[in-house]
Amino acid sequence: MLVFASLVLGGVAxxxxxxxxxxxxxxxxxxxxxxxxxxTGAGLITLAxxxxxxxxxxxxxxxxxxxxxxxxxxxxxxxxxxxxxxGLAVGCLALRLSRREAGPLAWHALSAGAxxxxxxxxxxxxxxxxxDGRLMLLLLDAAHQVAAAVWVGGLAHLTxxxxxxxxxxxxxxxxxxxxxxxxxxxxxxxEKGAGSGTLRHAVRARNVPRDSFRDDVGVDDxxxxxxxxxxxxxxxxxxxxxxxxxxWLYVRDWAGLVGTAYGVTVLSKAILLAAILGLAGLNFRAxxxxxxxxxxxxLRRVExxxxxxxxxxxxxxxxxxxPPAVDVTTDRATAAEVIERFRPTPPRLTSPRVADLVAxxxxxxxxxxxxxxxxxxxxxxxHHWAGFFVxxxxxxxxxxxxxxxxxxxxxxxxxxxxxxxxxxxDPRTWPLGPTGFWESLALPDVLQHRAFVMLIxxxxxxxxxxRSGRLPVRPWGYVFPLLCAFGGGLLLTHAHAMFDxxxxxxxxxxxxxxxxxxxxxxxxxxxxxxxxxAGHAPGWFxxxxxxxxxxxxxxxxxx
Amino acid sequence: xISPRRWLLAAGLVLAVATPSAAHSLLLxxxxxxxxTLTGPPRELMLRFNNRIEKSLSRVRLLDERGTxxxxxxxxxxxxxxxxxxxxxxxxxxxxxxxxxxxxxxxxVVAGRFEFLLAP
Numbered sequence: 001m002l003v004f005a006s007l008v009l010g011g012v013a014x015x016x017x018x019x020x021x022x023x024x025x026x027x028x029x030x031x032x033x034x035x036x037x038x039x040t041g042a043g044l045i046t047l048a049x050x051x052x053x054x055x056x057x058x059x060x061x062x063x064x065x066x067x068x069x070x071x072x073x074x075x076x077x078x079x080x081x082x083x084x085x086x087g088l089a090v091g092c093l094a095l096r097l098s099r100r101e102a103g104p105l106a107w108h109a110l111s112a113g114a115x116x117x118x119x120x121x122x123x124x125x126x127x128x129x130x131x132d133g134r135l136m137l138l139l140l141d142a143a144h145q146v147a148a149a150v151w152v153g154g155l156a157h158l159t160x161x162x163x164x165x166x167x168x169x170x171x172x173x174x175x176x177x178x179x180x181x182x183x184x185x186x187x188x189x190x191e192k193g194a195g196s197g198t199l200r201h202a203v204r205a206r207n208v209p210r211d212s213f214r215d216d217v218g219v220d221d222x223x224x225x226x227x228x229x230x231x232x233x234x235x236x237x238x239x240x241x242x243x244x245x246x247x248w249l250y251v252r253d254w255a256g257l258v259g260t261a262y263g264v265t266v267l268s269k270a271i272l273l274a275a276i277l278g279l280a281g282l283n284f285r286a287x288x289x290x291x292x293x294x295x296x297x298x299l300r301r302v303e304x305x306x307x308x309x310x311x312x313x314x315x316x317x318x319x320x321x322x323p324p325a326v327d328v329t330t331d332r333a334t335a336a337e338v339i340e341r342f343r344p345t346p347p348r349l350t351s352p353r354v355a356d357l358v359a360x361x362x363x364x365x366x367x368x369x370x371x372x373x374x375x376x377x378x379x380x381x382x383h384h385w386a387g388f389f390v391x392x393x394x395x396x397x398x399x400x401x402x403x404x405x406x407x408x409x410x411x412x413x414x415x416x417x418x419x420x421x422x423x424x425x426d427p428r429t430w431p432l433g434p435t436g437f438w439e440s441l442a443l444p445d446v447l448q449h450r451a452f453v454m455l456i457x458x459x460x461x462x463x464x465x466x467r468s469g470r471l472p473v474r475p476w477g478y479v480f481p482l483l484c485a486f487g488g489g490l491l492l493t494h495a496h497a498m499f500d501x502x503x504x505x506x507x508x509x510x511x512x513x514x515x516x517x518x519x520x521x522x523x524x525x526x527x528x529x530x531x532x533x534a535g536h537a538p539g540w541f542x543x544x545x546x547x548x549x550x551x552x553x554x555x556x557x558x559x
Numbered sequence: 560x561i562s563p564r565r566w567l568l569a570a571g572l573v574l575a576v577a578t579p580s581a582a583h584s585l586l587l588x589x590x591x592x593x594x595x596t597l598t599g600p601p602r603e604l605m606l607r608f609n610n611r612i613e614k615s616l617s618r619v620r621l622l623d624e625r626g627t628x629x630x631x632x633x634x635x636x637x638x639x640x641x642x643x644x645x646x647x648x649x650x651x652x653x654x655x656x657x658x659x660x661x662x663x664x665x666x667x668v669v670a671g672r673f674e675f676l677l678a679p
Contacts, residue, residue, distance in 0.1 A: 052666065059668035060616055060660075074613045076666030129610035129664035131641050321667065323585045327609035501585075 001052075002145070002313040004044040005118045008090060009146065010153010011038030012114040014161075016107070018154070018227045023104040027097065033164055034157050035098035038114070041153075042091030045117065049083045079123040086117045118142075118149045125320055126250065137249060144242035148316070151235035152309035158228055159306055162299045165221065225298070229287045232280065240273075249326070256325030259332035261505045263325040268492055268512045269315045272519065276308045300531040304523045307485055311519045314489035321493075323501070331501040333509075341509055344555045347384035351424075352377045354432050361428065371503065376558040379507075382424050387553025389417040394547035401539060408467045411480070414460030418453050425449040452487065459483040473529065481525035488518025507558050514552055517545045584661055584669040585609040593673035600677060604631065604645045610663050611640040617661040619643055624654050640664075652679040 011034045015021045021031040057071060071077045090113040096102070097110060119142040122128070127137035247257075247266055257263035279301045286298045325332075352374045360372045396410035426449055427433050429440035440446045462479035465471040492515035524542030527534060590605040591597055604619065614635040621629045631645040638644060643659070655677060660670040 056662070056666055056668060060662060070615045074616065074662065074666075075664050076613070076662070080666070124665050126610070126665060129612075131611060131639075320665070323609055327585055327587070 001045055001048045001121070002148070002317055003152075003310055004041040004048060005121060005145070006149040006153030006313065007041030007156055008038045008045065008094075008153070009114045009118045009149040010151070010155075011035065011041065011094070011157055012111055013150045013231065014154050014157035014228070016111060017231055018157075018224055020227075021107075023107045024101055026101050030161055030164060032098045033160060035094045037157065037160055039091045039094035039098065042087045042094060042114075042117070046084050046087030046091065049080050049087065053077060053080050075128060076124065079120060079128075083117060083120055083124075086113055086120070090114050090117055115146065118146050121145055126324055133249070137246070140242045140246050140249075143238055144246060147235045147238035147242065148309075148313070151232050151239060152306065152313060154228055154232060154235070155302055155306040155309055158225070159299070159303055161224065162302070225287050229284055233284070236277070236280070243269075250324040252326045255332060255334070256328070258335050258338055259505075260322075260325040260328045261501075261508065262319060262322045262328070264505075264509060264512050265315055265319050265322060265492065266325075268516055269312050269319075271516055272308050272312045272315065275520070276305050276312070279305050279308075297531060297534070300527060300534075303530060304527050307523045307526065308519060311485065311489040311492070315492045318493040328501060331505075333502055333506050337506060338509055341506055341557055342552075342555060345557065347387070347554050348377065348381045349384070351381040354427050357427050358433060371500075371558075373559075378424075378427060379558055380556060382421070383553050383556035385420060386417060387550045387556070389413060389420065389550075390553060391547060391550030393417075394543060394550050397543045397546060401536075401543060409464065411460045411464035411467060414456050414463075418456040418460065421449065421456070422453045425453070448490070451490070455483050455487050455490075477529050478526070481522040481529065483522070484525065485519050485522025488515045488520075488522060491515035491518060510552055510556050514549050517549045517552075520545045521549070584612065584663045584667060586659070586671055586673075589657070589673065591675040594675065596676045596678055598678050600650045601647050601675075604647050604657065606643045606657075606659055608641050608643075608661060608663070610665070612643070613662040613664060614643065617643055618659070619645055620658045621645075621647065621650075622656045622658065623651070650677055652677045 015027075015031050015034045015038070019028065019031045019034065021027050027035065053071075056076065057068065060071065072081070090110065093106065093110045093113065097106060122138050122141035122145060125141050127134060127141040130137055251257050251260075251263050251266060257267060283298050283301055283305070357372075357374050357378055360374050393410050393413045396407040396413065399407035400410060423431060426440060426446045429435040429446055430437040441450065459480040462471065462476050466473055466477045466480070471477075491511050521542045524538050524545060528538040528542065531538070585608060586593075586606055587609050588607045590603065591601050604621065606619065614633070617633075619631055619633055621631055623629070629648055629650070631647070633643055633645045643661070653676075654674055656672055656674045658670070658672040660668065662668050
């Protein structure tokens with residue numbers, strides 16, 4: 001939902017503050033495109049919000065309660081209804097403004113609606129449920145989310161804009177006062193833009209004569225990038241200040257930062273943010289130097305900024321489902337206990353028997369209240385062998401990079417990993433255990449594991465077909481980095497049942513670095529594909545990250 | 560025909576909405592405490608959480624060793640926003656289990672349970 005919110009508010013900010021769409025004029029083509037993307041985001045938020053209501057209703061259904069009526073007396077449900085209405089209103093308004101000129105009132109309504117849509121998500125956060133200091137927390141949370149949406153959403157719209165300009169067939173530094181100064185230019189522009197259908201659709205949807213597109217882009221690319229740079233700088237400053245204050249209020253001390261799942265997720269966000277700021281710093285310098293030659297490089301880095309920004313939003317979504325560190329007082333791990341989990345020990349090379357595990361562990365569908373030694377041994381064996389698979393993949397990728405041609409088939413090793421995980425990740429379910437395949441999918445843990453297996457199969461197949469020349473690099477080469485990055489983000493949100501907060505945290509503390517490294521593998525590979533003239537650095541970067549994932553898995557321990 | 564680029568976009572959207580969510584309400588303390596051994600029957604059951612809860616959609620059950628529930632009246636108005644309280648009827652000695660499910664004000668549904676022993 002945070003990603004969709006970013007598309008909405010980022011789109012409105014992009015249209016009004018970067019493209020400077022003015023009331024009383026027909027929107028330019030880039031503004032039209034941005035408003036349509038924002039409308040799509042608003043529609044998706046509406047659907048997602050309806051989904052959260054249904055999930056809450058389902059969770060509350062029980063034999064002795066009829067929650068339907070009572071649910072709509074709660075702050076959560078009322079806020080959700082307001083957000084559904086806002087999503088519909090903003091979506092319709094953005095669509096309307098993308099098609100025809102409108103007065104200032106409609107534009108102000110769009111801005112206010114988009115702002116409210118993002119700010120009200122604070123009313124669904126920890127802030128609203130706190131016992132003390134709610135107003136301050138609500139304001140800080142709203143500011144944090146608005147700033148994040150403007151920044152990450154703006155990056156998304158800058159990427160869309162860059163794609164639009166590329167499809168126009170213009171050089172990066174072009175246009176001056178217009179991309180299509182004559183009707184003939186417009187025809188050419190339409191033909192070039194018709195590849196994706198977006199531009200042609202936008203033109204038709206607006207139902208205005210083609211002559212109206214003279215001077216339609218209306219602004220120099222350099223000005224656009226410069227304006228966004230200033231907007232992003234202000235957003236990031238707000239984001240960091242609000243984020244630091246929220247961290248102080250929800251985490252409070254170093255022990256909470258390293259000894260709780262909430263704290264470690266905040267740390268993960270900070271590491272991702274540092275990486276993004278590193279790229280943003282390079283881009284900021286490039287914009288200020290205003291070198292046209294460097295602009296393609298800048299846009300490729302913006303794509304990576306956007307990808308890492310979305311990963312941060314994943315981590316932020318995960319934070320909303322974790323108890324704040326300041327509340328976890330008796331079940332914290334110490335720094336020494338955390339470090340101990342990363343201390344290398346010999347890997348477990350023999351597995352317990354399935355029958356022993358099924359006999360000793362609690363039934364799969366019962367509430368989890370304990371974790372037996374045999375379950376820990378099973379899990380460690382799985383992680384260690386998964387680590388061997390990943391280490392082999394990383395080393396083969398490194399060999400390919402060094403010129404060993406046969407090593408290019410390394411993606412196929414992922415299929416072995418997927419088969420191994422499918423067989424062993426949930427031993428009490430199909431295919432090894434007594435619980436059926438469909439029945440087991442009702443459990444979030446099992447569902448997540450199956451999703452991971454599907455992800456691994458998908459990127460193994462696509463990456464192997466690309467590397468063996470069976471599929472073109474564009475777009476199929478992007479499947480591996482995108483799914484890797486998504487898998488990393490998903491891992492940052494991965495959680496088991498909360499039967500023992502401290503044990504659960506210590507079990508999963510290694511997931512955070514693996515998730516981060518997964519995101520870095522994905523976006524490193526992306527940069528390698530998108531920016532071939534960057535040299536070998538991106539390629540070696542993601543290869544080393546992949547090897548590091550394998551090594552962390554090999555030292556994984558649950559006790 | 561749908562272009563590969565659109566397949567990738569559609570897959571991305573599906574993956575974006577597929578992110579699961581857990582829950583975060585914590586039971587900070589209870590009366591009787593979890594795992595306690597009581598020498599006399601408790602008169603009141605109290606659960607304190609780390610955040611505000613929607614009492615009208617929260618519930619508490621008290622079960623004996625055979626799983627039979629005792630009737631509990633949990634007021635849905637009044638009291639502090641982070642606590643559930645209930646007057647406990649006279650209990651027989653033995654092991655008792657408290658099962659709870661709360662809706663926190665931010666919309667997360669969380670359930671849990673604990674036991675206490677009432678000594679003969």
